[in-house]
Amino acid sequence: MxxxxxxxxxxxxxxxxxxxxADKILTIYTPEFGKLKAVAKGTCRPGSKFGGNVEPLTHSLxxxxxxxxxxxxxxxxxxxxxxxxKSDLWYMACGFYLLELVDSFTVENSENPxxxxxxxxTLHRLCRADSSEIVLRxxxxxxxxxxxxxxxxxxxxxxxxxxxxxxxxxxxxxxxxLCPHCSEKEPESxxxxxxxxxxxxxxxxxxxxxxxxxxxxxxxxxxLKQVVQGYIKYLLQREIKSLAWLEELKGS
Amino acid sequence: MVISCEPLxxxxxxFNKLPGIGPKSAQRLAYYLLHRPDEEAEVLAEAILALKExxxxxxxxxxxxxxxxxxxCQDKERDHSKICxxxxxxDIPPLERTGKYKGVYHVLHGAISPAQGIGSEExxxxxxxxxxxxxxVTEIILATNPxxxxxTTAMYLRRMILPLDIRITRLARGLPFGADLEYADDMTLGxxxxxxxxx
Numbered sequence: 294m295x296x297x298x299x300x301x302x303x304x305x306x307x308x309x310x311x312x313x314x315a316d317k318i319l320t321i322y323t324p325e326f327g328k329l330k331a332v333a334k335g336t337c338r339p340g341s342k343f344g345g346n347v348e349p350l351t352h353s354l355x356x357x358x359x360x361x362x363x364x365x366x367x368x369x370x371x372x373x374x375x376x377x378x379k380s381d382l383w384y385m386a387c388g389f390y391l392l393e394l395v396d397s398f399t400v401e402n403s404e405n406p407x408x409x410x411x412x413x414x415t416l417h418r419l420c421r422a423d424s425s426e427i428v429l430r431x432x433x434x435x436x437x438x439x440x441x442x443x444x445x446x447x448x449x450x451x452x453x454x455x456x457x458x459x460x461x462x463x464x465x466x467x468x469x470x471l472c473p474h475c476s477e478k479e480p481e482s483x484x485x486x487x488x489x490x491x492x493x494x495x496x497x498x499x500x501x502x503x504x505x506x507x508x509x510x511x512x513x514x515x516x517l518k519q520v521v522q523g524y525i526k527y528l529l530q531r532e533i534k535s536l537a538w539l540e541e542l543k544g545s
Numbered sequence: 546m547v548i549s550c551e552p553l554x555x556x557x558x559x560f561n562k563l564p565g566i567g568p569k570s571a572q573r574l575a576y577y578l579l580h581r582p583d584e585e586a587e588v589l590a591e592a593i594l595a596l597k598e599x600x601x602x603x604x605x606x607x608x609x610x611x612x613x614x615x616x617x618c619q620d621k622e623r624d625h626s627k628i629c630x631x632x633x634x635x636d637i638p639p640l641e642r643t644g645k646y647k648g649v650y651h652v653l654h655g656a657i658s659p660a661q662g663i664g665s666e667e668x669x670x671x672x673x674x675x676x677x678x679x680x681x682v683t684e685i686i687l688a689t690n691p692x693x694x695x696x697t698t699a700m701y702l703r704r705m706i707l708p709l710d711i712r713i714t715r716l717a718r719g720l721p722f723g724a725d726l727e728y729a730d731d732m733t734l735g736x737x738x739x740x741x742x743x744x
Binding site for chain 2: 308339340342343344345346348349350351371374376379381382385386389390392393396534535537538539541545
């Protein structure tokens with residue numbers, strides 16, 4: 294027996310691209326197959342059975358049929374439309390940012406169920422209107438971990454010596470912390486205070502419930518955001534487009 | 546296939562640049578025109594030239610037009626205190642076909658799409674705000690598409706217009722005619738229930 298012609302999977306819809314007059318190509322993230330592209334036929338027609346069930350930022354249960362090039366979505370039922378998130382401009386922008394990160398860092402057909410769960414949990418957290426700064430940093434650090442880019446925060450990446458409670462440095466190109474001595478070899482590295490390093494370690498090592506309980510001062514939070522997002526930008530070798538929108542909203 | 550005849554080759558190349566037209570279709574179109582009467586080719590050529598020469602943006606609503614202001618903005622019979630905000634010029638004809646709207650329009654020429662790096666700066670949102678300054682507008686109808694980008698744009702515009710104390714409305718979201726309740730998504734069905742009417 295060959296592979297079955299159709300299969301069912303949970304999916305978080307990441308992106309839609311138009312295909313011809315009425316169809317759309319969906320980019321979805323699934324627990325079993327990782328990122329997939331599939332065609333949803335007739336989505337643009339009024340009265341389409343898909344409608345809002347295949348909009349980005351939706352958690353759906355999908356039935357897909359194997360196609361020659363792309364698989365075809367035959368059924369889609371919303372499990373959670375994250376309606377609270379979608380009714381707030383800021384949280385929706387955070388959602389766009391998560392989706393862009395997942396889309397940019399993952400390749401098709403590479404399963405990563407932990408990443409799926411992280412994305413789903415993070416969207417639920419945004420719906421509960423938890424502090425978006427902590428939700429996003431927690432997501433970014435665990436996201437990097439699940440993809441194999443976990444930054445080394447416990448010893449100097451160059452000389453392996455344990456870190457002293459002094460101002461250390463974060464190097465994006467080395468993927469972790471440098472002691473003051475080694476940082477001289479890496480002029481691009483950013484200074485990181487003792488408190489900042491403690492918070493980064495907490496976010497990286499603890500579960501979300503613990504992370505949430507620790508309040509972080511706005512100044513420290515913005516410093517950490519720059520460090521983590523600087524690392525992401527270095528890995529991706531380009532800007533994350535939806536960050537510009539988050540910054541614009543913050544400024545207005 | 547090598548086309549030795551230069552004008553024909555140029556036309557094929559020009560057709561080939563159009564969306565959805567491959568090299569074979571381009572050749573077919575070019576050969577078709579070659580065998581049609583001269584007048585037909587002239588009409589087509591003139592129409593293409595006129596498109597670029599005569600069409601511009603209306604200085605008021607930014608819709609595409611061949612006269613400035615456009616016919617809708619010129620029309621004294623229309624209610625200029627209501628502005629319906631749409632994403633694209635192509636959104637206006639379907640609204641006009643309903644025959645139920647007698648106000649004027651504003652075309653944003655896009656929607657906020659963070660994933661594509663399109664922010665509010667890329668839209669004609671500033672022009673909308675400057676239209677609202679003289680205080681003659683009493684209602685803004687946000688008719689951006691009912692998808693994530695359209696919703697983001699509507700929420701952003703709402704935030705901008707709110708301090709001006711103008712009534713802001715959004716096109717109702719609900720079940721399209723010919724739809725099936727069983728397949729409706731939560732957001733649409735929820736909205737349809739909330740906005741239900743006396744029957």
